[in-house]
Amino acid sequence: MVAITIKDVAALAGVSVATASRVLSGNPATSPDSRARVAAAVTELDYRPNAQARALRSTRSDSIGLLVSDVRNPFFADLAHTVEQAALAAGYVTLLGNANERKEQQDRYLNTLISRRVDGIIVAPLGDGSGSIRSLITREIPTVFVDRTVDGLDIPSVTTDSEAGIRQAVEHLAAAGHTRIGYISGPQATSTGRDRFAAFTRAIAVAGLSQDPDLVYFGDYQAASGSAGVHALLQLREPPTALLAADSLMAVGAIAILHKLGRRIGADIALIAFDDIEWFALLNPALSVISHSVEEMGRIAVDMLLQVIDGGQPESVVLPSELIVRASSSTPTSPASGPSLRTN
Amino acid sequence: MVAITIKDVAALAGVSVATASRVLSGNPATSPDSRARVAAAVTELDYRPNAQARALRSTRSDSIGLLVSDVRNPFFADLAHTVEQAALAAGYVTLLGNANERKEQQDRYLNTLISRRVDGIIVAPLGDGSGSIRSLITREIPTVFVDRTVDGLDIPSVTTDSEAGIRQAVEHLAAAGHTRIGYISGPQATSTGRDRFAAFTRAIAVAGLSQDPDLVYFGDYQAASGSAGVHALLQLREPPTALLAADSLMAVGAIAILHKLGRRIGADIALIAFDDIEWFALLNPALSVISHSVEEMGRIAVDMLLQVIDGGQPESVVLPSELIVRASSSTPTSPASGPSLRTN
DNA sequence: CGTTTCCATGGAAACGATTCCATACAACAC
DNA sequence: GTGTTGTATGGAATCGTTTCCATGGAAACG
Numbered sequence: 145m146v147a148i149t150i151k152d153v154a155a156l157a158g159v160s161v162a163t164a165s166r167v168l169s170g171n172p173a174t175s176p177d178s179r180a181r182v183a184a185a186v187t188e189l190d191y192r193p194n195a196q197a198r199a200l201r202s203t204r205s206d207s208i209g210l211l212v213s214d215v216r217n218p219f220f221a222d223l224a225h226t227v228e229q230a231a232l233a234a235g236y237v238t239l240l241g242n243a244n245e246r247k248e249q250q251d252r253y254l255n256t257l258i259s260r261r262v263d264g265i266i267v268a269p270l271g272d273g274s275g276s277i278r279s280l281i282t283r284e285i286p287t288v289f290v291d292r293t294v295d296g297l298d299i300p301s302v303t304t305d306s307e308a309g310i311r312q313a314v315e316h317l318a319a320a321g322h323t324r325i326g327y328i329s330g331p332q333a334t335s336t337g338r339d340r341f342a343a344f345t346r347a348i349a350v351a352g353l354s355q356d357p358d359l360v361y362f363g364d365y366q367a368a369s370g371s372a373g374v375h376a377l378l379q380l381r382e383p384p385t386a387l388l389a390a391d392s393l394m395a396v397g398a399i400a401i402l403h404k405l406g407r408r409i410g411a412d413i414a415l416i417a418f419d420d421i422e423w424f425a426l427l428n429p430a431l432s433v434i435s436h437s438v439e440e441m442g443r444i445a446v447d448m449l450l451q452v453i454d455g456g457q458p459e460s461v462v463l464p465s466e467l468i469v470r471a472s473s474s475t476p477t478s479p480a481s482g483p484s485l486r487t488n
Numbered sequence: 489m490v491a492i493t494i495k496d497v498a499a500l501a502g503v504s505v506a507t508a509s510r511v512l513s514g515n516p517a518t519s520p521d522s523r524a525r526v527a528a529a530v531t532e533l534d535y536r537p538n539a540q541a542r543a544l545r546s547t548r549s550d551s552i553g554l555l556v557s558d559v560r561n562p563f564f565a566d567l568a569h570t571v572e573q574a575a576l577a578a579g580y581v582t583l584l585g586n587a588n589e590r591k592e593q594q595d596r597y598l599n600t601l602i603s604r605r606v607d608g609i610i611v612a613p614l615g616d617g618s619g620s621i622r623s624l625i626t627r628e629i630p631t632v633f634v635d636r637t638v639d640g641l642d643i644p645s646v647t648t649d650s651e652a653g654i655r656q657a658v659e660h661l662a663a664a665g666h667t668r669i670g671y672i673s674g675p676q677a678t679s680t681g682r683d684r685f686a687a688f689t690r691a692i693a694v695a696g697l698s699q700d701p702d703l704v705y706f707g708d709y710q711a712a713s714g715s716a717g718v719h720a721l722l723q724l725r726e727p728p729t730a731l732l733a734a735d736s737l738m739a740v741g742a743i744a745i746l747h748k749l750g751r752r753i754g755a756d757i758a759l760i761a762f763d764d765i766e767w768f769a770l771l772n773p774a775l776s777v778i779s780h781s782v783e784e785m786g787r788i789a790v791d792m793l794l795q796v797i798d799g800g801q802p803e804s805v806v807l808p809s810e811l812i813v814r815a816s817s818s819t820p821t822s823p824a825s826g827p828s829l830r831t832n
Numbered sequence: 833c834g835t836t837t838c839c840a841t842g843g844a845a846a847c848g849a850t851t852c853c854a855t856a857c858a859a860c861a862c
Numbered sequence: 863g864t865g866t867t868g869t870a871t872g873g874a875a876t877c878g879t880t881t882c883c884a885t886g887g888a889a890a891c892g
Contacts, residue, residue, distance in 0.1 A: 160842040195604045197878035199540045221565040240584035259539045428772035504872045541848035
């Protein structure tokens with residue numbers, strides 16, 4: 145691996161490294177002659193500037209960190225794609241980290257990102273403001289929270305207003321005659337887990353539905369806990385007639401076990417999931433969901449991060465959520481219809 | 489953003505930067521006294537070594553690049569997760585890039601990765617050995633191909649033997665009485681697109697099925713092209729009675745349009761997809777698939793890359809594929825059964 | 833023609849770490 | 863007491879850039 149440096153380029157072009165550097169960085173104080181000779185030398189040698197050295201000198205790394213819980217979650221995969229593409233368009237590369245919903249992995253990754261001197265960090269945070277999150281603040285590292293927040297920290301964020309979507313979902317189920325809705329909650333260590341749970345609690349109170357605490361199962365946003373939740377809820381003396389899962393993976397787990405148990409979704413039991421995933425509409429019956437726009441979230445997050453990097457102080461953004469009714473939430477009285485035509 | 493350097497640590501600890509550096513890198517030539525004082529200074533100042541500077545001096549960046557076509561493809565999301573976790577365990581962070589199945593984006597990203605001096609690159613390549621792929625070779629940058637290869641390049645790879653799975657799928661469909669199988673192919677610019685197509689061609693010849701060229705539609709591994717493929721194939725004078733999609737996303741597109749057209753999968757038309765995705769088993773009817781292990785592929789790729797970085801020359805690995813029969817491939821004569829119990 | 837302005841240029845100092853090399857000192861053997 | 867190890871230490875060079883500063887020559891001005 146022969147290293148070709150700017151020295152080689154300068155030598156071949158017959159100019160000093162200073163001039164070569166100026167040409168390479170587009171500094172106008174260069175003669176057309178030098179420009180041409182340097183350009184020729186660059187292609188001749190297939191020279192690639194060393195980004196490390198450049199970063200060291202200029203204290204910009206042209207990279208951002210993206211820390212999510214798990215890219216295998218379609219929601220975060222979409223987010224990762226959008227963020228990566230938007231960042232690339234702005235000249236940044238993206239370092240991807242999976243925290244796997246574990247605080248110590250999050251801290252470990254944040255430390256790595258700090259060490260790498262990324263120019264900014266987009267993170268779907270976990271836990272409270274302790275650990276490495278605090279370092280981000282004391283070091284004034286440009287940071288944007290996405291999807292989730294951390295209480296008491298003054299960091300701009302892009303989140304979803306779960307309240308509206310969840311209220312619509314509960315009202316929809318209540319209107320269909322359901323009185324006992326089982327809720328498969330996200331972890332309370334995440335703001336989304338807490339917010340959605342709170343929204344659900346308020347919604348069933350307003351709708352006058354059963355507030356039996358046994359109807360709530362606390363999962364971890366992974367598929368397996370969705371299955372476990374269904375298992376637990378169906379064993380109640382008075383099992384729920386409808387289910388609301390706080391994210392798509394737990395909904396997948398729920399569907400899997402319901403299939404296995406022979407319970408017909410949309411007929412024997414209603415199911416609504418938070419997060420819309422393209423193929424949820426392909427299920428039979430098509431899954432009713434609370435939808436919010438991941439792409440928008442990702443784009444806005446990058447926008448905001450760029451602003452913070454530029455010294456700005458963008459306002460936090462809250463995106464709406466809305467219920468999309470498909471077949472899986474059909475009423476206990478009215479049987480399941482065919483696949484919905486609504487494909488969104 | 490006050491920058492704390494090793495100088496500050498050394499000053500506070502009352503030692504030279506050389507000694508501080510030695511302590512930090514675990515060099516044994518240090519006294520217990522210095523060790524203690526440096527350690528105290530590090531925590532006191534919350535010092536984080538600058539990875540850029542370290543990389544510049546040591547010519548190792550402790551980072552690898554992972555370039556896939558699209559993380560939104562569950563196959564690549566799984567791969568990204570596995571690779572990222574395996575790399576992290578080995579002390580590397582992962583730079584993620586999406587080439588979006590476009591050569592120029594692949595080249596652009598490869599250039600960036602070269603400039604960043606990543607220690608190695610794992611890539612699901614696209615196209616031939618032209619463009620920036622060639623630079624990888626001339627610069628002897630440790631590289632491993634994953635899922636796909638590029639003809640004529642001496643780069644170790646981890647791929648899947650599509651042949652077996654596809655043969656099984658075709659035989660399975662032939663045994664059920666299908667004679668006209670529609671094939672939704674991947675792009676011929678990818679080795680998997682070519683290999684799977686070739687395997688399909690051989691398999692239908694061996695099985696004595698129709699080799700009508702109109703039964704092949706060339707897609708691009710994206711959902712939309714799956715829909716387009718189904719659309720085209722169903723308009724044939726003699727439409728196929730079974731479909732084989734060369735990846736999961738095109739299968740999703742196919743399912744979407746089949747739903748819309750009211751064709752019952754597993755009854756009116758059979759469908760098998762290449763790539764197994766967790767929730768394919770949750771569809772109704774559950775999707776028959778040609779399965780191969782992404783996790784294994786990712787782990788092996790990282791293993792091999794670490795070997796190459798260490799100067800080794802690992803042998804390429806070919807992983808098996810196998811048909812998993814569920815309900816979507818039921819015969820035209822025997823109607824669809826319920827959801828398969830096989831959940832893998 | 834002399835003086836000022838402008839601009840391209842090269843030398844050299846940074847950036848923050850690692851590491852070679854020389855030194856100083858203690859410990860040991862003779 | 864001298865000589866030989868050995869060990870902890872600090873100074874300084876180095877990695878590949880960018881950028882400040884000084885310089886030299888051409889152009890423009892009186």
